Amino acid sequence: MGSFTIAIIQQPPVFLNLAASLEKAERLVRAAAADGGHVIVFPETWLPGYPVWLDESAGAALWGHPPAEALYRILLQNCPHLDGPEIARLADLAAELSVEIVMGIQERRGSSIYNSVVRLTADGWRDVHRKIMPTYNERLIWAAADGSTLRPWASAHGPVGALICWEHWMPLARAARHHHGEILHYALWPAVTELHLLASRHYAFEGQCFVAAAGTVLTRTDVLDGFDSIGLNEPSARAMLEVIPADHELLKSGGSAIIAPDTSLIARADPGVASTLIASIDPDIVAEGKLYLDTAGHYSRPDIFELHVDTRERPGLKFEV
Template identity: 70%
Template structure:
């Protein structure tokens, strides 16, 4: 079957509360599957929430700053391990409902955190990609990944893959993905701004694939209520979140889109609208665009360019 329905979840997690967010994710997956989705996509670091304080809270980058230290501990304690019970539970739900779930998460590996995305297949297959280079202030909390997750996600529908946020401006990371012949690419963002949408549309044309660009709607109230749901004594950590300036707009405005290989917007969310975004795509149409462009095939120049990728496990 060449046609399939993709749903992007834009509603926020229970911010920093891993257990509650997993329960919410299960409900959202069941809702989307009930509406006919076969692929259900969650945005960047949806588990347990994008660390918005890095962008907006004073003191986030200060050395020895106790609120930042305590808040990082709360975050660390609520980040799932890839082989842990939380991801296993979501995998069981994916199999039960015969859907693929693409989940952005802050992955705990030993004593470090990675910005990751995991695909939980309807057939029980599990694939992962880890962000190669945390961007700007993200380097305060995330480790840089190796190249071991730059392989294709082999699915019954064809190769798929993901890049996270500013990886879409790494030309060689894009080339590493394009060589795999993706039919659907998952572009995970905290929210899909105009600039992020530009990168997602460019990727769709360059890769001649469909792109699901996923972003979250998140308010300051969501952040504080999520933190409070933990029921922990961590006043200085909450003060860090309280210091995020009050803004009449959301901290993250969603803006998700599903893009065709001709860069056309199949569907796009209104900023601030947290409803699920759903569209049907037809993979049978993909060869038409490759008549004009195949950057890893007939429009490549292997006699001039040679892409070498180190995919050994190092981290």
């Protein structure tokens, strides 16, 4: 299969501004491709930015709270549809540059938002995974997905796949992905803290695969400047962001990493520094670790354990003639 190069974008979007973030993404992809990146990975919900007010703003969970309602409306308006022009533009970019783009998005489906990752390949293939369980306060704005996106993804180098944030602590979700025989796993996080790095390194060993753990750097200033760049006269929504404490300037610290199947760090970005992390991996070595551990094969004990994964789409509404 041969080695190839991964680039992880540890830079902030233009917060909540979908159009400006898309333009920035294109610049970053072009730069990463020029530096030799074959696979270019963005963090969780990079388009149009992780909803930090859920963790940082007092009143985010209050019922009937006008600032929270207004901010949700603006967020929804700036979330891309999977079949919309923004994702199509990224697909065209992947084809033009002969690269693979892995993008974390807040995906608009109807009037609900899903935490999703979309993979766009140079030959026009489009894969998506939606987070099956939003974590804690994330349930205020994100819907829980069905199992239809827990399917394997094919690539020229071998199977790849993705999970988002705390899905890495769902043992059965990990088992489903390991069954696909990933040679490379995309672990998307808002930031790769030490706890998130621990989960990513554990995944690499348990799955005997490489892991690209992607996290962004985001400051309070980025949040307010991004909101202002939209050009809306929405003081109530801005107030939801202004109450983020001034001493919480660094909201997301980055810490992205590229991890080998033996858990060693091939490369790690400096925390707090907006940058692009680039390193090469050799998928041929994945087979070596399977000598000792193959949780989907010789180490699985199917005579004792069995996992059933329902990959049917569950729209909740069917019209029958």
